[in-house]
Amino acid sequence: MYRYDEFDHAFVNERVSEFRAQVGRRLAGALSEEEFRPLRLRNGVYLQLHAYMLRIAIPYGQLSPRQLRQLAMIGRKWDRGYGHFTTRQNLQFNWVKLVDIPDVLAALAEVEMHCIQTSGNCVRNVTSDPYAAAAVDELEDPRVWCEILRQWSTLHPEFNWLPRKFKIAVSGAAEDRAATAFHDIGLRIVRGPNGENGFRVLVGGGMGRTPYVGQVIREFLPKEHLLSYVESILRVYNLLGRRDNLFKARIKILVNTLGIDKFREAVEADWEATNKAGIDLPEDEVRRIASYFAPPDLPEQPSRDEALAARREADPRFAGWYRNNVLPHRVPGYASVVISLKEPGRTPGDASSDTMDLVADLAERFGHDEIRVNYTQNLVLPHVARADIPALYDVLAEAGLGVGNNELLGDMICCPGLDYCNLANARSIPIAKEIAKKFEDPARQTEIGKLRVNMSGCINACGHHHAGNIGILGVDKKGTELYQITLGGSPKDDAAVGTIIGPGFRAEKVPDAIGTIVDTYVERRHEGESFLETWRRVGAAPFKEALYGAR
Amino acid sequence: MPSVVTANRLDDGIVVYLAPGGGWSENLADAARAEGEDEVKALEAVADAAVRDRLVISVYPMPVEVKDDGTVDPISVRERIRASHRTTLTKDWYDVPL
Numbered sequence: 001m002y003r004y005d006e007f008d009h010a011f012v013n014e015r016v017s018e019f020r021a022q023v024g025r026r027l028a029g030a031l032s033e034e035e036f037r038p039l040r041l042r043n044g045v046y047l048q049l050h051a052y053m054l055r056i057a058i059p060y061g062q063l064s065p066r067q068l069r070q071l072a073m074i075g076r077k078w079d080r081g082y083g084h085f086t087t088r089q090n091l092q093f094n095w096v097k098l099v100d101i102p103d104v105l106a107a108l109a110e111v112e113m114h115c116i117q118t119s120g121n122c123v124r125n126v127t128s129d130p131y132a133a134a135a136v137d138e139l140e141d142p143r144v145w146c147e148i149l150r151q152w153s154t155l156h157p158e159f160n161w162l163p164r165k166f167k168i169a170v171s172g173a174a175e176d177r178a179a180t181a182f183h184d185i186g187l188r189i190v191r192g193p194n195g196e197n198g199f200r201v202l203v204g205g206g207m208g209r210t211p212y213v214g215q216v217i218r219e220f221l222p223k224e225h226l227l228s229y230v231e232s233i234l235r236v237y238n239l240l241g242r243r244d245n246l247f248k249a250r251i252k253i254l255v256n257t258l259g260i261d262k263f264r265e266a267v268e269a270d271w272e273a274t275n276k277a278g279i280d281l282p283e284d285e286v287r288r289i290a291s292y293f294a295p296p297d298l299p300e301q302p303s304r305d306e307a308l309a310a311r312r313e314a315d316p317r318f319a320g321w322y323r324n325n326v327l328p329h330r331v332p333g334y335a336s337v338v339i340s341l342k343e344p345g346r347t348p349g350d351a352s353s354d355t356m357d358l359v360a361d362l363a364e365r366f367g368h369d370e371i372r373v374n375y376t377q378n379l380v381l382p383h384v385a386r387a388d389i390p391a392l393y394d395v396l397a398e399a400g401l402g403v404g405n406n407e408l409l410g411d412m413i414c415c416p417g418l419d420y421c422n423l424a425n426a427r428s429i430p431i432a433k434e435i436a437k438k439f440e441d442p443a444r445q446t447e448i449g450k451l452r453v454n455m456s457g458c459i460n461a462c463g464h465h466h467a468g469n470i471g472i473l474g475v476d477k478k479g480t481e482l483y484q485i486t487l488g489g490s491p492k493d494d495a496a497v498g499t500i501i502g503p504g505f506r507a508e509k510v511p512d513a514i515g516t517i518v519d520t521y522v523e524r525r526h527e528g529e530s531f532l533e534t535w536r537r538v539g540a541a542p543f544k545e546a547l548y549g550a551r
Numbered sequence: 552m553p554s555v556v557t558a559n560r561l562d563d564g565i566v567v568y569l570a571p572g573g574g575w576s577e578n579l580a581d582a583a584r585a586e587g588e589d590e591v592k593a594l595e596a597v598a599d600a601a602v603r604d605r606l607v608i609s610v611y612p613m614p615v616e617v618k619d620d621g622t623v624d625p626i627s628v629r630e631r632i633r634a635s636h637r638t639t640l641t642k643d644w645y646d647v648p649l
């Protein structure tokens with residue numbers, strides 16, 4: 001795990017004292033709200049519906065037990081005992097007092113965390129594959145490059161006032177588990193013509209009001225040029241991106257207005273003229289950073305564990321959880337374990353301070369001190385010995401965390417919506433809860449199979465509804481919450497934006513509408529076909545008819 | 552339809568309502584009601600002074616509905632949620648009907 005050097009420590013601590021002074025001046029009246037607002041936003045402090053919200057950066061979704069325990073402590077001491085994990089792999093506290101935030105930031109700094117660049121028109125938290133350094137299909141650890149990008153983009157003087165916020169994701173595996181195609185820049189580590197690793201660079205993806213799948217700007221970028229190339233993309237965007245219209249300011253609009261070819265030409269010309277050696281990281285520096293990400297020492301173990309096999313035989317609940325939440329690991333005898341934050345009845349992505357403490361303990365007992373946050377709003381222990389899995393499960397199940405719904409219908413992504421968010425048009429959490437209730441039976445979810453259901457409370461799409469196989473978007477129609485359903489979205493390698501299937505539904509009708517869609521899929525699917533495959537084969541007509549036919 | 556003035560408290564961000572004496576209450580039932588534009592303006596003037604005094608931020612008037620028992624309810628879902636001050640962590644808590 002990356003450790004702060006003296007510079008990082010000094011810098012973060014300076015920011016804490018700076019913000020403490022700013023809060024002091026605000027409370028004393030030396031700063032008006034208009035003057036203070038951009039300062040607090042730069043430190044991750046939003047004013048939401050009920051209270052202030054503090055967004056804490058979790059770089060590439062990686063946490064140590066010590067950090068998670070500190071987050072638990074912060075939740076208990078300064079919030080209401082819980083936080084919300086987001087699709088940016090960050091954590092939000094919903095009820096912190098402005099007067100306490102300087103102390104919270106100081107507590108975060110103690111464990112090398114902060115809230116810098118979790119808001120504002122700058123490069124936001126770089127996200128990644130939660131199974132980095134564990135997945136069997138990984139070419140190279142993406143976290144090293146995330147960390148390099150993090151250091152480079154933190155307070156980068158040229159890119160601190162971009163036309164709009166900027167999101168980067170890096171994946172180092174064959175399967176895209178970081179939704180890279182829906183990012184301003186998506187980076188995929190791929191094998192190059194001479195067998196060396198480099199990046200396939202996607203640009204201009206994004207959700208929100210105008211969703212786009214990212215386009216390839218470069219099929220293969222030698223690794224050593226990552227920073228100079230990304231810098232050229234940002235420079236072109238910074239110069240040509242629109243600043244006159246908030247809704248047209250993201251890079252996706254620029255890329256799609258110019259066309260990818262023209263945009264590429266501009267970037268390549270800038271890159272050509274760039275002094276790459278002045279920007280790209282020297283090889284020994286890359287090696288130094290990479291050394292922080294050395295995988296834990298995992299002595300090989302027999303890949304078949306008899307006790308584990310017997311438990312799967314004898315305990316159907318355990319077997320069901322295991323089938324969905326235990327993923328293969330590259331080292332024989334190990335696995336990655338998903339801790340679902342989607343127990344039916346709970347707010348998706350919320351974790352209490354007790355849960356955080358428990359997961360920190362489990363990471364120490366069974367998980368080689370590593371925890372990851374998945375953008376799908378679950379936690380992951382990436383390195384667990386298979387022999388320890390039954391004991392781990394027993395602790396999770398006891399705490400209500402043994403829900404085996406990873407990647408199934410119940411594993412919904414859900415933004416805070418109108419229960420918390422100042423920008424929301426409609427509630428999303430209660431809808432997710434109602435859907436979870438309808439599909440509570442694990443056998444039913446297993447029968448349906450993998451299905452990504454994503455939900456947002458407004459067009460900003462924090463809940464990734466565009467990328468859901470089934471997407472749900474809350475809108476406000478003359479004071480009534482209405483829910484638009486999209487079908488056929490995908491966040492993976494076959495990335496696609498979902499299609500609106502028809503008129504929206506009132507809140508109480510949404511669970512049944514999802515039921516109808518699922519039934520239509522199950523009836524129509526060929527053996528082994530995923531929802532997307534069926535959707536692509538049969539098209540919208542049968543779904544429309546099932547939903548609206550009787551009207 | 553009467554209006555009340557709502558805001559968030561500066562120091563902790565909590566939702567509050569302007570009360571008849573010029574104080575701020577977390578309870579909508581305590582809110583001063585204004586009938587007509589002039590009364591709303593008068594309440595807003597009091598609220599603006601509270602912004603200058605650094606008591607509250609994000610001030611605005613909102614319409615409310617008077618129920619049969621004389622108490623008031625916000626009209627919009629958003630304001631009903633704000634007035635409820637509710638968290639969504641616990642199971643089965645949701646009592647603002649879908």
Ligand code: SF4
Nearest residue numbers: 415421424457458462
């Ligand atoms: S999608 Fe909209 S409602 Fe949901 S968190 Fe984002 S801004 Fe708020």
